[in-house]
Amino acid sequence: xxxTRTLTYRDAIREALREAMQRDDRVFLMGEDVGRYGxxxxxxxxxxxxxxxxxxxxAPLSESGFTGAGIGAALGGMRPIVEIMTVxxxxxxxxxxxxxxxxxxxxxxxxxSVPIVxxxxxxxxxxxxxxxxxxxxxxxAHVPGLRVVAxxxxxxARGMLWTALQDPDPVIIFxxxxxxxxxxxIAAEGxxxxxxxxxxxxxxxxxxxxxxxxxxxxxxxxxxxxxxxxGIDCEVIxxxxxxxxxxxxxxxSVNKTTRAVIVDEGWRSGSLAGEISARIVEQxxxxxxxxxxxxxxxxxxxxYPSHLEKAATPQVESIVAAVRKTLRT
Amino acid sequence: MNKPExxxxxxxxxxxxxxxxxxxxxxxxxxxxDQFEFDSMDFLNFIIELHQASGEEIAEADYPQLASxxxxxxxxxxxxx
Amino acid sequence: xxxxxxxxxxxxxxxxxxxxxxxxxxxxxLAVVETQKGAIEIEVFNDGVLRDCRASPGDRVPVGxxxxxxxxxxVSGMSIDKPSVSAVPSQAPVPDKPLSPGxxxxxxxxxxxxxxxxxxxxxxxxxxxxxxxxxxxxxxTETSPPKVQPAGIDFKAMRAAIAAAMAxxxxxxxxxxxxxxxxxxxxxxxxxxxxARRSVADRLLYAVPLFRILAGTLxxxxxxxxxxxxxxFSPAQTVNAGIAIxxxxxxxxxxxxxxxxxxxxxxxxxxxxxxxxRVRSGRLRSSELSNATVTFSNLGxxxxxxxxxxxxxxxxxxxxxxxxxRRPWVKDGEVxxxxxxxxxxxxxxxVSDGRSAARFLSRFEKRLTKPEDL
Numbered sequence: 103x104x105x106t107r108t109l110t111y112r113d114a115i116r117e118a119l120r121e122a123m124q125r126d127d128r129v130f131l132m133g134e135d136v137g138r139y140g141x142x143x144x145x146x147x148x149x150x151x152x153x154x155x156x157x158x159x160x161a162p163l164s165e166s167g168f169t170g171a172g173i174g175a176a177l178g179g180m181r182p183i184v185e186i187m188t189v190x191x192x193x194x195x196x197x198x199x200x201x202x203x204x205x206x207x208x209x210x211x212x213x214x215s216v217p218i219v220x221x222x223x224x225x226x227x228x229x230x231x232x233x234x235x236x237x238x239x240x241x242x243a244h245v246p247g248l249r250v251v252a253x254x255x256x257x258x259a260r261g262m263l264w265t266a267l268q269d270p271d272p273v274i275i276f277x278x279x280x281x282x283x284x285x286x287x288i289a290a291e292g293x294x295x296x297x298x299x300x301x302x303x304x305x306x307x308x309x310x311x312x313x314x315x316x317x318x319x320x321x322x323x324x325x326x327x328x329x330x331x332x333g334i335d336c337e338v339i340x341x342x343x344x345x346x347x348x349x350x351x352x353x354x355s356v357n358k359t360t361r362a363v364i365v366d367e368g369w370r371s372g373s374l375a376g377e378i379s380a381r382i383v384e385q386x387x388x389x390x391x392x393x394x395x396x397x398x399x400x401x402x403x404x405x406y407p408s409h410l411e412k413a414a415t416p417q418v419e420s421i422v423a424a425v426r427k428t429l430r431t
Numbered sequence: 432m433n434k435p436e437x438x439x440x441x442x443x444x445x446x447x448x449x450x451x452x453x454x455x456x457x458x459x460x461x462x463x464x465d466q467f468e469f470d471s472m473d474f475l476n477f478i479i480e481l482h483q484a485s486g487e488e489i490a491e492a493d494y495p496q497l498a499s500x501x502x503x504x505x506x507x508x509x510x511x512x
Numbered sequence: 513x514x515x516x517x518x519x520x521x522x523x524x525x526x527x528x529x530x531x532x533x534x535x536x537x538x539x540x541x542l543a544v545v546e547t548q549k550g551a552i553e554i555e556v557f558n559d560g561v562l563r564d565c566r567a568s569p570g571d572r573v574p575v576g577x578x579x580x581x582x583x584x585x586x587v588s589g590m591s592i593d594k595p596s597v598s599a600v601p602s603q604a605p606v607p608d609k610p611l612s613p614g615x616x617x618x619x620x621x622x623x624x625x626x627x628x629x630x631x632x633x634x635x636x637x638x639x640x641x642x643x644x645x646x647x648x649x650x651x652x653t654e655t656s657p658p659k660v661q662p663a664g665i666d667f668k669a670m671r672a673a674i675a676a677a678m679a680x681x682x683x684x685x686x687x688x689x690x691x692x693x694x695x696x697x698x699x700x701x702x703x704x705x706x707x708a709r710r711s712v713a714d715r716l717l718y719a720v721p722l723f724r725i726l727a728g729t730l731x732x733x734x735x736x737x738x739x740x741x742x743x744x745f746s747p748a749q750t751v752n753a754g755i756a757i758x759x760x761x762x763x764x765x766x767x768x769x770x771x772x773x774x775x776x777x778x779x780x781x782x783x784x785x786x787x788x789x790r791v792r793s794g795r796l797r798s799s800e801l802s803n804a805t806v807t808f809s810n811l812g813x814x815x816x817x818x819x820x821x822x823x824x825x826x827x828x829x830x831x832x833x834x835x836x837x838r839r840p841w842v843k844d845g846e847v848x849x850x851x852x853x854x855x856x857x858x859x860x861x862x863v864s865d866g867r868s869a870a871r872f873l874s875r876f877e878k879r880l881t882k883p884e885d886l
Contacts, residue, residue: 353486
């Protein structure tokens with residue numbers, strides 16, 4: 103057994119950033135408060151001192167401007183990492199991301215590619231109210247030309263960045279805001295980069311498939327643990343990649359368990375949960391022994407008060423209830 | 432699943448295809464064809480049972496890897512069933 | 513007591529599945545009869561009312577003896593014992609009834625029920641009114657013990673039955689044999705492609721499209737498809753192919769599939785799977801054992817190259833397929849490795865000549881090169 107060590111999700115991202123800067127001098131980080139302040143979530147603390155202003159670049163409050171600059175740098179041969187403080191703010195950069203980064207390979211007949219990595223925080227749970235707490239991953243997962251990933255574990259936070267930088271096309275990395283303080287074990291040393299394509303079976307089971315990603319993974323695992331005490335054996339799938347979706351892993355699991363519950367912090371209408379549900383019906387209809395259940399956020403702007411924020415988003419209790427519904431018990 | 436669980440899964444699939452075998456001892460090494468006079472139809476039905484019990488999409492090219500009980504267990508193990 | 517094959521002399525009544533007074537529809541299973549080929553379900557060919565059962569379970573009844581009396585084809589003839597109401601038009605318009613909702617059945621439960629032959633309408637739903645996998649499984653364990661009796665097959669008796677039928681065939685039917693080695697590479701390549709895009713449960717054994725093409729070719733060769741009885745040949749309207757199926761532990765049956773040429777490949781796949789399943793569990797239907805118009809015998813993988821089959825009377829032909837082997841083969845003036853199958857037609861010389869079988873084989877060979885036409 104090789105040695106392992108414990109670190110936080112935040113430290114894993116910082117390590118991955120540092121490694122990327124060291125391994126490839128075309129890599130630089132740009133975003134609001136990433137330099138002097140050390141990042142809104144302190145992911146880049148200390149990197150300015152280590153790598154200097156040319157590679158750790160504080161940007162003005164202009165998401166469209168600095169995302170566009172990152173795209174230009176990528177076209178010019180650099181490997182930019184652009185940090186956007188939260189997915190809510192990325193809406194100001196949607197034109198650059200959707201109309202430019204995602205389309206240039208297509209529009210240029212394959213002559214240009216945009217090897218940019220855009221990181222952003224997402225999700226509720228830190229009482230940051232309705233303009234900082236939404237889960238809009240599915241808007242990006244809708245767009246051809248983008249790859250969208252959501253590391254839910256410390257190992258993925260450590261490993262996904264380097265792989266994303268090797269992709270010749272734009273990659274969006276979603277970091278759930280409640281994950282930064284989470285601790286996890288990873289190998290003490292070695293190569294950390296990991297694949298971006300496959301969903302992971304976080305817990306294997308026979309009775310119900312729980313399909314989730316990002317900040318909802320730990321709640322879903324807690325729900326599975328609670329259900330196990332009542333003899334209900336849940337399989338938990340961490341999607342990891344939101345575009346493309348790993349249909350094979352999902353269908354293999356549903357074919358086995360015959361039941362599916364999708365846990366997605368996005369709003370139910372037009373959600374990733376809806377897309378996954380449709381795919382299960384298309385590809386595994388005859389295996390289903392119960393209607394598919396979705397546990398999503400309530401259709402309200404995410405509230406500020408803690409108890410209402412909890413009530414508006416998926417929780418262990420609501421996941422347990424949905425699983426029981428599929429079992430008709 | 433661990434090896435005894437996989438072995439149980441494979442055995443149940445066998446009985447489902449050939450109820451008359453229930454109770455007979457299964458030699459884990461001998462191919463089903465030789466042991467139980469399985470023809471191609473029995474074998475295909477057995478693969479369908481395995482697929483439904485494990486959720487694994489078994490490619491036709493993999494059929495030779497599923498000749499005996501031990502073969503099936505190591506195949507499913509390697510597929511992380 | 514119906515004759516369930518040329519060699520059957522008597523049958524033992526096992527149980528009645530209908531009682532006097534029951535309304536019977538064409539295709540219903542009336543009784544189970546034990547024969548040398550196992551327990552056979554006896555179907556009814558007319559609509560009517562079961563009036564009287566003359567035989568009791570355990571009775572050995574000679575073929576041709578009355579075992580039950582059925583009243584009329586006229587189901588509305590139920591009114592025999594009622595006062596006449598003939599003034600009322602018998603087909604009064606029925607008021608539109610809303611479809612009864614019935615139980616809600618999950619897709620997985622519906623599929624399982626179909627596979628094991630249960631009618632979902634007879635399965636008790638759970639507390640929420642839903643029939644799920646668990647209810648089907650519970651229902652199948654309740655009903656399965658009395659249903660399957662593979663032990664009911666008497667292998668010694670079956671051997672005697674095969675002996676009687678084949679001895680009669682060799683004695684009475686002047687067989688001729690015509691055979692060809694056929695290049696099936698194109699067909700097998702097509703099948704591999706077809707199976708690669710099918711899910712596990714829908715994959716095809718090569719026997720399925722092979723039988724379909726054999727049947728399709730037979731439509732153009734009517735002198736090989738039908739019955740020869742008392743000096744006359746009656747060609748059949750459809751190709752009801754008897755499929756020779758070996759039983760574990762020895763013995764052979766050749767139950768038939770109706771109108772093989774009229775089925776799609778997938779319909780035939782489902783019929784064949786169902787038939788083999790019922791052979792294995794020892795539960796065949798009477799019609800399957802008596803109305804084959806031709807027989808296909810496919811040796812299958814890892815067996816032998818050629819077979820010279822014997823016609824099952826009163827049929828007039830049987831077609832035998834050997835295993836597929838890789839052989840050096842001359843094609844376009846060069847030697848290639850190709851997949852070759854030896855196909856033999858045994859014909860009844862009282863009805864046809866070797867030329868018919870040869871024409872059949874050459875048409876069959878041509879069709880095998882265009883499997884995509886299926």
